[in-house]
Amino acid sequence: MLETLNRASQAQAGNSAVSVKNLHIRFGADDSGFTALSDVSVEIPAGSLVTMLGPSGCGKSTLLRTVADLVHITDGSVSVHGQTPRKAREGRDFAFVFQEATLLPWRNVIDNVRLPLLVGKREAGATYADPEELLALVGLKGREKAMPHELSGGQRQRVAIARALVTRPRILLMDEPFGALDEITRDKLNEELLRLWQETGTTILFVTHSIPEAVFLGQHVLMLAAHPGRVKEFMKVDLPYPRSLAMRDTVEFIQVTAHLRKLLGEC
């Protein structure tokens, strides 16, 4: 009985891309510091697209940054495909997309996409994606030699996504990647991100401020509450893929957003 249970939990662990258990994150000294995350536990299934939603100060970015080994864990554990975040980072298991495109302005588009292949430890035998193919995938074929300042904000973010995919990460961590873009560009990139996700099978963890964006993209929505940051709800979005922008006007979609809006009000 115990053995089967173990095997079941192992299978569970093998199936989740990110496994967070009783995570506490505190910043600063003991008395003057503050708690960013308190007792957070969540399993992100491999290959899923999970959006994270919550009020300001709920620690959704902190959770993402902890997975990315950018934040020191105070207590609890985070495992990324069974490894510590540090090991996962060194093994190039995940890539990160920021709100800013963070392109190097003195390198042209294709050289920016190549940047991950030029720095850090490159594991022997690791196979990387072809930068030119990736640019075609994000719709920037023919702009390889363009400089970042010649691109629009949306195009720069496409380059950032191509750069993230060049190491063939198993997990894509995205921290409000479209937050600084206008709504039309954002809609278009949302649709393309869904297409990318379905084509590559990458696990995506996506932080956003926007309820419609969270519902439109997410297979699951992870809602966090603030002060201190904790899990409010981890819900499955029962809307079929492929999703189109028109789906946002359906009753089912609006019911989900209304539910989330109510939850957000309680946070």
Add this chain to the structure above:
Amino acid sequence: MANALPSQAEGRALTDGSRFRMLDTIAGALLRHLPATLAILGCILLWQLVVWGFSVPTFMAPGPVDVIKAFGENAGVLWTNFWPTLMEAVLGFIFGNVIAVLLAVWFVYSPLAERAFYPIAVIIKSIPIIALAPILVLLVGNGIAPKIIIAGLICFFPTLVNMVQGLKSASPAMLDLMRILSASNSEIFWKVRLPGSLPFLFAALKIAATSSVMGAIVAEWIGSSYGLGALIIEATYNFRSPLLYATVVIAASLAVVLFFAVSYAESKIVRWKPTTDH
């Protein structure tokens, strides 16, 4: 598609030969600088008219014609005194900036060093350069060394301040990205921090290019027997005003040439614009 038209036009201009394009550029540059050229010529003309109209004695203020004549009469003297000043200014420029850049790199990687030595840099900066010149002559003698040191010191501080700021200008998100890529410190320095600091560095180098000439000339005022600075002092004492003015014009031209040399290097090296993401 929107790019198709201009690039086609460019292609045609290339096939027509670059001669027309060069003529075009020259004509364009002349036209662009026409107001400035006319204004300068106007000032020189006014100067000559005032000197003639009020019969100003030549030793007090020579007219442009006298100065141009002085160029011809003193070509040899001007030429032999031009070279030492150029050498001092250029060597001072190189040493002052190299030391400033190395120190800035050290400061950025060692906050302790920055806290310890930044105040000393400020103290050195606050000593008037003209007061420092005699001290340096006593210390290192009356050769070329004190001139190079003073030209270097004058370049040093703006470059140090700008370079520290430039090396720190990398955005936190960019540094996070490099950490996620497991980049080493030297990779972050060569791929992110140093290229990002270049616009800041060149802003300082342009200031340094003109002030290094000033430093060299000021240093030559203290008991030197050669250089444009020494020539300025000598011409003043002997009331050879046309020669004095000619020397000043040479010194100013030297500063301008160095400034444009740095600007040219900048336009070749920094061929990008910073992007604002918001």
